[in-house]
Amino acid sequence: MKPGRISLAAFVALGLLSVPVQAETIQVIVDKLVFAPVDVNAKVGDTVEWVNKDAFAHTATATNGDWNVTLAPKQNGQLVLKKPGTTDYFCKFHPNMKGRVIVVP
Amino acid sequence: MIARLSAGLAAPVLAALCLLTAPVFAQGAKPTDPQIAHIAYTAGQLDIDAAKQALEKSKNKEVRDFAQDMVRDHTEVNKQALALVTKLNVKPEDNDTSRALTKQAAAKRGELSKLSGAAFDKAYVANEVAYHKTVNGALESTLIPSANNAELKSLLQTGLKIFQGHQQHAEHVAADVK
Numbered sequence: 001m002k003p004g005r006i007s008l009a010a011f012v013a014l015g016l017l018s019v020p021v022q023a024e025t026i027q028v029i030v031d032k033l034v035f036a037p038v039d040v041n042a043k044v045g046d047t048v049e050w051v052n053k054d055a056f057a058h059t060a061t062a063t064n065g066d067w068n069v070t071l072a073p074k075q076n077g078q079l080v081l082k083k084p085g086t087t088d089y090f091c092k093f094h095p096n097m098k099g100r101v102i103v104v105p
Numbered sequence: 106m107i108a109r110l111s112a113g114l115a116a117p118v119l120a121a122l123c124l125l126t127a128p129v130f131a132q133g134a135k136p137t138d139p140q141i142a143h144i145a146y147t148a149g150q151l152d153i154d155a156a157k158q159a160l161e162k163s164k165n166k167e168v169r170d171f172a173q174d175m176v177r178d179h180t181e182v183n184k185q186a187l188a189l190v191t192k193l194n195v196k197p198e199d200n201d202t203s204r205a206l207t208k209q210a211a212a213k214r215g216e217l218s219k220l221s222g223a224a225f226d227k228a229y230v231a232n233e234v235a236y237h238k239t240v241n242g243a244l245e246s247t248l249i250p251s252a253n254n255a256e257l258k259s260l261l262q263t264g265l266k267i268f269q270g271h272q273q274h275a276e277h278v279a280a281d282v283k
Contacts, residue, residue, distance in 0.1 A: 056267065073181075
């Protein structure tokens with residue numbers, strides 16, 4: 001039994017537990033009027049970043065009215081996810097463009 | 106006979122555009138790429154003109170926003186179309202379908218010019234729904250399948266997605282201005 005090793009293991013375990021899970025940025029590519037991926041799986045605190053590769057303006061607009069992100073031509077837009085749940089969204093200018101954000105606590 | 110043959114060239118497109126209750130012409134006549142480019146460009150320009158009329162006449166925010174979206178998107182599509190035909194060294198060629206579209210749009214503009222307020226808004230948006238439906242039908246059934254050049258076909262396919270979006274958008278606005 002090497003005490004040094006145990007305390008190191010304990011330290012690592014505690015360290016992992018005490019450090020909050022890193023928030024991530026998840027990209028959605030907007031190209032030729034398609035959101036890809038269609039479904040985003042994320043956690044509360046994560047950021048969704050839409051990368052608009054089209055020369056057209058788009059939006060990412062929640063169908064429940066919770067959020068609306070404007071995507072100028074060839075520009076990015078971001079949204080920090082604040083609460084859990086599944087939200088469908090669409091583009092206000094081209095409502096045939098659809099996606100979904102699934103947020104777990 | 107010559108007139109009949111040249112009419113036959115554009116007939117499938119015209120039929121697809123539902124502009125004519127024309128006699129059914131022989132199968133096999135397809136629009137050429139220069140004609141397709143001209144039709145697509147003309148269709149976009151006519152929608153820009155319709156939107157400009159709406160921006161002059163309408164005071165309804167939703168209708169004006171929609172019209173601005175039409176100007177912005179169709180201007181961009183036509184900009185891409187011009188860049189493509191320049192790159193491909195294709196000269197867009199006027200044809201019966203483009204002429205029929207232009208004539209019909211002029212008649213509609215005249216009709217709408219006599220309306221104002223809510224009556225104008227309703228008629229403009231209803232025509233936007235019908236117009237996009239017609240053009241999308243023609244793109245799907247005739248223009249895209251007939252396009253030879255892969256880049257032209259791809260641009261038309263992107264255009265179709267945009268215009269299908271416009272059609273849905275117009276349907277939403279139509280439901281609101283009822």
